[in-house]
Amino acid sequence: MKLLPQSILETDSVTKYFGGIRALYNVSIKVAEGSITGIIGPNGAGKTTLFKIIAGFLKPTKGRVFFEGERIDGKPPHEVALRGIAFTFQVPRGLPKMTVIDNIIAALGGYWYRGIGFIRTRTRRNIVDKAYTIAEKVGLEEYTERLAEELPLGLQKRLEIARALALEPKLVMLDEPAAGMSAEEAEELKQLIKSLNREGVTIMLIEHNVPFAVELSDYMYVLHYGEILSEGKPDEVVSDKKVIDAYLGAGYARG
Amino acid sequence: MVSIETLVQHLVSGLTVGSIYAATALGLTLVYGLLKVLHIAHAGVYVIGGYAAYLAYISTGSILLAIAAAAIVPAIAGIILAKILYMPMLEKPRHIPLMLSIAAFLLIEELIANIFGHHPKGFHIEGIPTEPIDIGGITLRPSSLIVVPVTILATLALWLAYSKTKMGIASQALVQDMEVAQALGVNMPYIVYVNFAIGSILAGIAGLLYAVHYGSISPYMGDIVAYKALVVIVLGGFGSIVGALVGGLVLGVAEEVLTSYLGYILPREAYAFIVLILLLIIRPQGLFGRAE
Numbered sequence: 001m002k003l004l005p006q007s008i009l010e011t012d013s014v015t016k017y018f019g020g021i022r023a024l025y026n027v028s029i030k031v032a033e034g035s036i037t038g039i040i041g042p043n044g045a046g047k048t049t050l051f052k053i054i055a056g057f058l059k060p061t062k063g064r065v066f067f068e069g070e071r072i073d074g075k076p077p078h079e080v081a082l083r084g085i086a087f088t089f090q091v092p093r094g095l096p097k098m099t100v101i102d103n104i105i106a107a108l109g110g111y112w113y114r115g116i117g118f119i120r121t122r123t124r125r126n127i128v129d130k131a132y133t134i135a136e137k138v139g140l141e142e143y144t145e146r147l148a149e150e151l152p153l154g155l156q157k158r159l160e161i162a163r164a165l166a167l168e169p170k171l172v173m174l175d176e177p178a179a180g181m182s183a184e185e186a187e188e189l190k191q192l193i194k195s196l197n198r199e200g201v202t203i204m205l206i207e208h209n210v211p212f213a214v215e216l217s218d219y220m221y222v223l224h225y226g227e228i229l230s231e232g233k234p235d236e237v238v239s240d241k242k243v244i245d246a247y248l249g250a251g252y253a254r255g
Numbered sequence: 256m257v258s259i260e261t262l263v264q265h266l267v268s269g270l271t272v273g274s275i276y277a278a279t280a281l282g283l284t285l286v287y288g289l290l291k292v293l294h295i296a297h298a299g300v301y302v303i304g305g306y307a308a309y310l311a312y313i314s315t316g317s318i319l320l321a322i323a324a325a326a327i328v329p330a331i332a333g334i335i336l337a338k339i340l341y342m343p344m345l346e347k348p349r350h351i352p353l354m355l356s357i358a359a360f361l362l363i364e365e366l367i368a369n370i371f372g373h374h375p376k377g378f379h380i381e382g383i384p385t386e387p388i389d390i391g392g393i394t395l396r397p398s399s400l401i402v403v404p405v406t407i408l409a410t411l412a413l414w415l416a417y418s419k420t421k422m423g424i425a426s427q428a429l430v431q432d433m434e435v436a437q438a439l440g441v442n443m444p445y446i447v448y449v450n451f452a453i454g455s456i457l458a459g460i461a462g463l464l465y466a467v468h469y470g471s472i473s474p475y476m477g478d479i480v481a482y483k484a485l486v487v488i489v490l491g492g493f494g495s496i497v498g499a500l501v502g503g504l505v506l507g508v509a510e511e512v513l514t515s516y517l518g519y520i521l522p523r524e525a526y527a528f529i530v531l532i533l534l535l536i537i538r539p540q541g542l543f544g545r546a547e
Contacts, residue, residue, distance in 0.1 A: 055438065056437075057434065057437075076437070076442070076443070076444070077434075077437035077438060077443070078437050078439075078440045078441055078442045078443065079442075081437065081438050081439060081440040082440045086438070087438060089434075089435075093432055093434070093435050094435075095428075095431045095432065095435075106424075106428060106439070107439050163435075163439070166439075167439065167440065
């Protein structure tokens with residue numbers, strides 16, 4: 001079955017059980033091409049489980065996932081990655097003992113990891129050039145020779161994004177990108193996400209930080225105990241009584 | 256009095272035994288790097304290599320076919336072990352695949368003993384002289400001239416493959432972080448199987464080298480390798496290719512020299528562990544391992 005082209009990613013009634021524990025139940029979301037789609041919800045709502053199912057690290061117990069109209073649930077992670085879905089981890093997980101530029105170079109390797117032949121010098125040069133372009137795009141051009149582990153958290157998150165971009169993805173899933181950041185770092189990150197989106201990358205954002213997600217998202221879903229509690233434009237969602245009662249608390253609408 | 260000639264003789268003899276340790280440890284170090292599991296069944300793959308070469312040789316008389324058998328049969332065995340023992344257990348605590356691996360090793364040994372008999376089988380390859388030869392006053396077993404260079408060349412080839420090829424870079428990425436590597440497009444199962452195949456070919460060749468050196472094979476020839484290869488990868492540093500080679504050679508030489516000059520106050524194996532303990536006191540991460 002082919003889906004309408006406007007949604008690049010769609011989950012259809014995705015349910016996931018871990019043993020007897022229900023992590024997700026009948027989750028159906030649509031991510032419009034070119035949008036920033038936010039998924040908010042408290043800890044344990046199933047946000048990361050949903051990400052992992054989309055990325056291919058987990059198989060849904062029930063339900064289907066479509067990317068560009070084709071089913072991807074159950075496909076191995078590397079195949080999902082090479083189709084154009086990249087993601088960042090909540091806690092930055094670069095290659096800590098390597099420099100920033102080497103991290104990006106390693107990420108660019110996605111294209112030549114296939115096969116077992118020797119790496120040509122020309123390929124290597126192209127990759128290095130590309131890596132510097134990406135470093136510049138995410139604002140890491142001054143830190144290319146630093147070890148990944150020496151960077152402050154805000155910059156490590158940028159490196160995560162750089163690594164995701166190295167795949168030249170159509171969709172980037174960001175797992176709590178603003179977690180642990182100072183207000184200033186979060187603001188800079190917001191600008192970065194906006195500028196990437198303007199360049200045509202579809203963004204899917206998992207956020208705990210509601211104002212951050214509200215400001216960025218074109219469309220939002222609220223996950224609560226593994227189910228979609230509400231969806232819509234950000235201002236509609238945060239004024240939805242169900243969302244206020246279950247998640248935001250009475251203070252949010254007033255504050 | 257220690258003469259230079261006898262010292263060199265002991266060194267060469269130690270290097271020869273050490274080469275066999277190293278060749279088996281290489282596969283172990285590859286698997287440990289990727290899956291963080293001690294692949295004890297690797298010693299079984301080594302026995303399989305010895306017997307595959309033996310069967311190919313006695314039925315055809317061709318040394319080339321014996322080498323091919325020592326490579327191909329273990330490669331298949333290694334991939335099967337990876338598929339049934341390790342891949343389904345990726346999410347389980349690491350002691351579970353370890354126990355399965357020990358069980359698989361014992362099973363392989365006993366299967367071979369039941370099929371081919373418990374006793375060692377003579378395995379002499381024609382054209383390789385068994386009589387010691389004399390080079391400038393140093394008496395050498397001719398097999399040393401095959402075993403040591405083959406192992407060193409194999410290690411160099413492996414090192415080259417890991418640092419210069421796509422497969423090698425993909426393996427390194429998996430070793431650093433399996434999930435991140437997959438998110439970057441690395442086909443994890445494929446790379447794991449390639450690694451098992453390569454490691455198992457080395458173990459099989461080591462099984463053949465054992466036969467070349469000792470002139471026989473036995474179903475239990477893997478017993479010593481099972482734990483010596485562990486000593487070697489601890490000595491060399493977990494996951495390091497060069498470490499496995501150097502660790503193997505150091506262990507072989509240390510055993511040989513210590514037993515020759517101190518005598519058998521302690522069994523050979525005890526010297527191996529004394530060397531290990533001393534080294535770990537000085538350098539806990541092993542010779543080529545990275546400190547955490």
